[in-house]
Amino acid sequence: MPTPSSVAVCGPASWNHLIVLDHLPEPVPHMQFARRSWQTIGGTSAGKALHLAGLGVNVRLCTPLGTDDDGQRVRGALTAAGVAVDSFSSEQTERHVNLMTEHGQRVSLYVATPSTPSEHDLSVATAAVAAADVAVVDLSELGALLLQRVDGSTPVWVDLHDYDGSSDFHEPFLRAATTVFMSDDSTKDPWELMRSCLARGPRLAVCTRGAQGAIALDASGNRYQIAAVPADVVDTNGAGDAFMAGFLASSLHGKTVQDSLKAAVMQARIAIGSEHLHPLLAEALPAP
Template identity: 30%
Template sequence: MTEAPGTAPDPVPGPGAVLVLGEALIDLVPVAGDAEAHRAQPGGAPANVATGLARLATPSWFAGALGNDGFARSIEHRLVSAGVELGLCARPDLPTALAVADPGPEGTGYHFHLQSTATFQLPVRTDVERFAAVYVGGLAAVVEPAASAVAATARAAAAGSPLLVVDPNVRQDRTLDAANGARLLRELCEPAQVVKASDEDLAVLWPDATPDETARELAAGGRLVVLTRGSRGSTAYSGTAEPVSVPAVPVEVVNTIGAGDAFMAAMITWMVSLGVHPGGVREFTPSSVEEMLVFASRVAASVVAQAGTEPSLPVDA
């Protein structure tokens, strides 16, 4: 597979830059008080992470695919306004994928419209040595042709010097092949140095173990594993050390869409700011892990407390 046309010549990332590979799409979110109305909101977990990184002052390079419709222009405006670099994006002459959000008491479900869209025509990035960290995950990890590009880029990162960060971010819908998707996400976690996943993600991917057991096993392979549990906080597992947990920040919940992605962006920001390298995840002390979780929880809370998905730095950070 070759890199997509239109991505050269590539701009040059500066120190501490993060490469984010995955989808940018449109979430159609129900409007409160109007059962027939939906608001079009730029989304996609990787695009949310790229935006979150830029909002947190971390150099963010989004390597996705933007189409040729008004939705793509809205997505581009959101990314550029946040400060995300788009020089590595593909530009297929196709429409943008849609995700119809279905919020509920246990979280937000989605129904997808993905076929023949620009969103999953991702470029393969093998030039990952220029970045401090590489993030992969989201729908792009399980929807072809993007899934092949994500896997190839992850392998390149794992073989080099960037910190490979994976968020499996399981999505379930009749338009997706659940068994094959779970296999692809498990394989994506294998080469990662950092895995961030919700308890629901791990329960789907490894149904024969509890999320805690799975997180411990992944961590025993030399990874830093962060398990998020929504309002019940988060727990980090590093090697065979005792896990470190922090509570969620108390906040009046307005919106849960994008909270996990904000948490992820904050984790990456924290690690990149300290110059953490792939081997360095084994050297985290309990106090440093706790500091990271507290920071990420506070950033996630900034999203939960508002209607949008844009995170902000804690005021005393």
């Protein structure tokens, strides 16, 4: 029996307070009543790790966490959900308050941010990347510092999120990647955005388009696309992370780009149907 593929995911995990409103607040003093609110795990790297674990992938998450109550909640729930966690020492755990609407609009308020990773932490993350079949390096201070150390022997997948094609911060992530993901939120021409990304080194670019589904472009110029699938939307947080995890897990099984797009949209459907990044958290998190 072949050895299961392993993935190292390096980047943020957080504790989030999610608040759903009728509309996002206007910049004037006023009062609103929340439709609903809850607390749960957040962070783009946590989301990817949870979905990879749910798909049976051997995944290790490298992320900064504090020894505070938030960090203990995050660490315990991720471990209970099947994610191996290398938690790096931080003065505080990353924490967000997300103001959202039922239509998917969102404002994320960063209440607490993690400490800069130590040299020891970076060495641990570098070793995790070297030992993995694929590394997911997310946009973060940890990711930026880690990319200065990796030697390129492990394929690097990067989620560029709402990349506009010109951000200096994204550039080292883009140039280190073999595969990149992004949304079309900041572009009018996603095909051109993907083409410009591939010109800097990656072999495959994938772009999510919300209700329009997703598209992909490889270095040979081949185009791929898939329609979105109907879903009962509970919470859109983490949909892109689930999409990327579904695509990656499918690729690790040798599937084609088109088949992996299909797996990705089905995995995103799982995320948006839950109040958590993954339904696994409903059981892994302690009762409020």
